[in-house]
Amino acid sequence: SQQGEEDPQALSIQEGENATMNCSYKTSINNLQWYRQNSGRGLVHLILIRSNEREKHSGRLRVTLDTSKKSSSLLITASRAADTASYFCATATTSGSRLTFGEGTQLTVNP
Amino acid sequence: DTGVSQDPRHKITKRGQNVTFRCDPISEHNRLYWYRQTLGQGPEFLTYFQNEAQLEKSRLLSDRFSAERPKGSFSTLEIQRTEQGDSAMYLCASSSPERASTNEKLFFGSGTQLSVL
Numbered sequence: 001s002q003q004g005e006e007d008p009q010a011l012s013i014q015e016g017e018n019a020t021m022n023c024s025y026k027t028s029i030n031n032l033q034w035y036r037q038n039s040g041r042g043l044v045h046l047i048l049i050r051s052n053e054r055e056k057h058s059g060r061l062r063v064t065l066d067t068s069k070k071s072s073s074l075l076i077t078a079s080r081a082a083d084t085a086s087y088f089c090a091t092a093t094t095s096g097s098r099l100t101f102g103e104g105t106q107l108t109v110n111p
Numbered sequence: 112d113t114g115v116s117q118d119p120r121h122k123i124t125k126r127g128q129n130v131t132f133r134c135d136p137i138s139e140h141n142r143l144y145w146y147r148q149t150l151g152q153g154p155e156f157l158t159y160f161q162n163e164a165q166l167e168k169s170r171l172l173s174d175r176f177s178a179e180r181p182k183g184s185f186s187t188l189e190i191q192r193t194e195q196g197d198s199a200m201y202l203c204a205s206s207s208p209e210r211a212s213t214n215e216k217l218f219f220g221s222g223t224q225l226s227v228l
Contacts, residue, residue: 042220088154098167101155
């Protein structure tokens with residue numbers, strides 16, 4: 001079963017706009033990660049945020065984590081057509097050794 | 112290119128046949144994972160290895176599935192007596208966590224797309 005649930009399932013925006021994707025999870029976590037997947041390809045790691053962190057930045061990416069609400073958000077600023085992909089959150093539990101992925105958000109950035 | 116390679120990229124087989132996939136992780140990574148992904152869904156965990164030891168298997172991994180990592184380097188995933196429900200993308204990933212009890216980021220291969228007719 002999936003631990004995380006992404007919202008929205010699909011998002012379509014214009015180039016230059018910001019894209020925000022949300023992830024909710026159910027159990028206590030050690031860290032939360034975001035991955036990107038282009039159609040028919042493997043996943044690429046974007047950013048990792050630990051349970052004791054609240055916000056993290058990497059280039060045009062901003063991730064927040066609210067452990068009290070068991071939720072995270074990924075913000076992509078100044079989106080580009082090349083950002084078109086599926087984005088997944090994944091959680092690592094405090095005691096487990098696997099990553100559990102959500103169902104993903106399909107982002108389409110129109111040029 | 113993440114450095115994790117999978118072979119073949121695509122496999123078409125008839126129901127009832129056996130198939131085997133190979134994964135070559137990043138050479139210095141001691142952890143290797145197998146995930147399965149169906150269209151429109153996130154990857155689902157199947158199993159993982161720490162060096163050559165298979166430490167965890169999902170309930171998704173029925174007795175028709177077997178995975179090996181004989182020398183702690185490459186891994187194979189075999190599916191016996193394939194069924195149409197096995198059609199999916201099979202993803203391999205590797206990592207080298209700084210501490211054994213935590214997860215760091217995974218490096219994924221491009222996957223093997225299996226179609227069972």
